[in-house]
Amino acid sequence: MHPLLEFTAVSHAYGERTVIDQMSFSLQNGEIGCLLGGSGCGKTTVLRCIAGFETLGQGELSLGGRVLANASMAVPAHLREIGMVFQDYALFPHLTVERNIAFGLSALARSERKARVGAMLVLVGLTSYAKSYPHELSGGQQQRVALARALATKPRLLLLDEPFSNLDVDLRERLSREVRDILKHEGVSAILVTHDQHEAFAVADKVGVMHGGRLLQWATPYQLYHEPVSRYVADFIGQGVLVAGKVSGPRCLELEVGEFCGLLPLGFETGDRVDVLLRPDDVVHDDASPQTAVVVSKVFRGADFHYTLALPSGQRVLAQVSSHHNHAIGEPIGIRLELDHLIAFKQE
Structure with missing residues (x-):
């Protein structure tokens, strides 16, 4: 055609x-x-x-x-x-x-x-x-x-x-x-x-x-x-934050919030330092998770909250959370990553 x-x-x-x-x-x-x-x-x-x-x-x-x-x-x-x-x-x-x-x-x-x-x-x-x-x-x-x-x-x-x-x-x-x-x-x-x-x-x-x-x-x-x-x-597209990570093995990636395997696109080598794009929908609020982040700010949007969260290192990430979960600023909440689409760039 x-x-x-x-x-x-x-x-x-x-x-x-x-x-x-x-x-x-x-x-x-x-x-x-x-x-x-x-x-x-x-x-x-x-x-x-x-x-x-x-x-x-x-x-x-x-x-x-x-x-x-x-x-x-x-x-x-x-x-x-x-x-x-x-x-x-x-x-x-x-x-x-x-x-x-x-x-x-x-x-x-x-x-x-x-x-x-x-x-x-x-x-x-x-x-x-x-x-x-x-x-x-x-x-x-x-x-x-x-x-x-x-x-x-x-x-x-x-x-x-x-x-x-x-x-x-x-x-x-x-x-x-x-x-x-x-x-x-x-x-x-x-x-x-x-x-x-x-x-x-x-x-x-x-x-x-x-x-x-x-x-x-x-x-x-x-x-x-x-x-x-x-x-x-x-x-430019959507909202997101680039967080630092390291290639820890074949198709494996280590971030502050844990190691993820099988997701990393081809073309990276063990030891490479990378920046990984985390979208608000990649960061899932989960009370059962051992990994926590502190609520820095929040915007209520009706069906959901848009949280800005600080990881232990001080690195900030965004999370889109159902509006039933109303947490106070300064409160630590459990989070886990759902990286269905991993977007990574080699650090300059």
Whole structure:
């Protein structure tokens, strides 16, 4: 199966400053991808290169096997069959919702255009707002109009640039799930850009972690969380703490909280000093365990507590504990590790 989008060894610079550095990834038909990273990492520039708003310094970009751009040519943006939803939605304030959605459909016969706009209004749940103007809508409704307008032209690929950043947290979570459902319903492939990993994990099938213009890992959210390829990705995704350990034998690892065998990935030698990533869900509260840690701080989150615990050495770890276990700060509690996915890096 050929990928829908192929982004191959692309580099892009503004003057002397390299913004995208030899970046490659691909997206299958019907997949939703996400570029995740802090501000200035190059993720929006990647979107602009795909859309046709930037030229490629090096590399090649193709959609459905058709080359859209390389260092010597570029198909104009309006001929790429790519839709875009901007951060500020970019709706036309003087047009009603239905006329905003119809904007890119001038080539269709009037009856077809009307049917397509009607179908889009149903899809995004805004049928009763067809005659309203953008300023009469909430932020979430404006976002859905922008999505409907982009989908109305039946693009092969949809690009979304920080689409939920102007919304409050609750609405952001709900809308990110809604947008995923709409895209899956329409069978549209999409690429989302965000700095928010909750959003990335809620919407995307594949997530790419970017840093300094480079793509560090392109994988499923599950793989990023449990199988990060570098310290940066391990640190960036989810919460966790790196604790010191030593390789004590073939595939065995010694940590302050005990020895673990059979888990260590290949490529380490006895005596190697390593840093092991411990996630809050790796540290299990167990009253029967001889190993204890002292509660340093805690955050109550309804269904669970998020504890920061100090081991005897002073090393701190995080633990996610059922909310029925309410322990006082300064209290020692029994813990054990459940290392189903051991993530270790050689110490520098």
